Amino acid sequence: MGDLAEFSPAVRLFLKAYPWRRIDPVPWSPLRKPLAVCRLALVSSAGFVLPGQEPFDAAVRGGDVSFRDIPWDADAASLVDTHRSRSFDHQGIRSDPNLALPLDRARELLAAGRIGSLNRRHLSFMGSITAPGRLVRDSAPKAARGLSEDGVDVALLIPV
Amino acid sequence: MCTQAVGLVAAELERQGIATVAIQLLRHVAERVRPPRALCVPFRHGYPLDAPGDPARQTAVIEAALRLLEAPDSRPPLLADYRATTGGRARMREDCP
Numbered sequence: 001m002g003d004l005a006e007f008s009p010a011v012r013l014f015l016k017a018y019p020w021r022r023i024d025p026v027p028w029s030p031l032r033k034p035l036a037v038c039r040l041a042l043v044s045s046a047g048f049v050l051p052g053q054e055p056f057d058a059a060v061r062g063g064d065v066s067f068r069d070i071p072w073d074a075d076a077a078s079l080v081d082t083h084r085s086r087s088f089d090h091q092g093i094r095s096d097p098n099l100a101l102p103l104d105r106a107r108e109l110l111a112a113g114r115i116g117s118l119n120r121r122h123l124s125f126m127g128s129i130t131a132p133g134r135l136v137r138d139s140a141p142k143a144a145r146g147l148s149e150d151g152v153d154v155a156l157l158i159p160v
Numbered sequence: 161m162c163t164q165a166v167g168l169v170a171a172e173l174e175r176q177g178i179a180t181v182a183i184q185l186l187r188h189v190a191e192r193v194r195p196p197r198a199l200c201v202p203f204r205h206g207y208p209l210d211a212p213g214d215p216a217r218q219t220a221v222i223e224a225a226l227r228l229l230e231a232p233d234s235r236p237p238l239l240a241d242y243r244a245t246t247g248g249r250a251r252m253r254e255d256c257p
Contacts, residue, residue, distance in 0.1 A: 006205055020189060022193060023167065027196060027236070028196050029178060031229045035226060035230065041178075043166065043170075045169075088204075088205035089204070089206040089207075091206070091212075092212040093212070095212045099208065099209050100208055105209075105219055108219065125169065127161050127162025127163075127165045128161050128162070129164070130161060132164065136168055136172075140171075140172040141172050144169070147178060148178060153179065154180070156183075157169060157170050157173075157182040157195075158182075158208050158209065159165065160162050160206055
């Protein structure tokens with residue numbers, strides 16, 4: 001398990017006192033058909049962008065709540081880590097971006113018939129959002145509407 | 161903070177009718193935020209799918225997450241723990257408040 005002991009004393013203190021946003025009531029969409037006919041989208045909070053995309057803005061107070069579209073057939077090795085946090089080891093996701101946005105693993109699931117299709121795009125956020133009001137009000141609903149319009153059935157979300 | 165962010169995005173996706181499963185790195189945060197369907201993994205921050213450059217271990221975590229989507233008779237919030245020693249089969253613990 002990730003553990004608070006990984007962090008510096010200052011970060012641990014912040015996380016212990018932080019007023020986590022409680023989801024209440026908890027929404028629920030059951031799986032309505034076999035995964036083998038479902039369309040999958042990935043959502044990562046690792047702050048990845050593709051070359052040419054605007055990096056996430058580390059200077060935004062409370063966190064940058066924007067997101068980037070990552071085409072389903074993008075080269076995983078081309079993903080660029082722009083996550084602002086210095087509280088975790090970036091070496092793993094920089095050496096293998098599949099660790100937090102598993103583009104290759106998703107294509108393997110498709111090839112194996114484990115899922116029916118991949119959405120035309122996956123979504124990349126940058127975590128480190130300490131003030132999630134704008135995320136909840138604006139960008140998360142926008143992302144959700146977009147994936148719904150794409151016909152996405154299931155989503156796998158990966159923090160970092 | 162990433163754990164909270166993906167939980168909040170997952171909730172919006174569920175409201176739009178999309179079934180989600182979120183990897184979680186801190187169980188006590190998952191218990192407080194309450195993403196609809198989540199798999200707590202025993203890995204440190206920065207390594208949510210276990211090991212870089214190891215497709216088999218990454219796939220094992222993803223498979224465990226997908227099986228949560230397929231779990232029958234589940235109710236929200238559904239929080240399970242990943243146990244790599246059991247071949248990637250997630251152990252259910254539906255004790256999330």
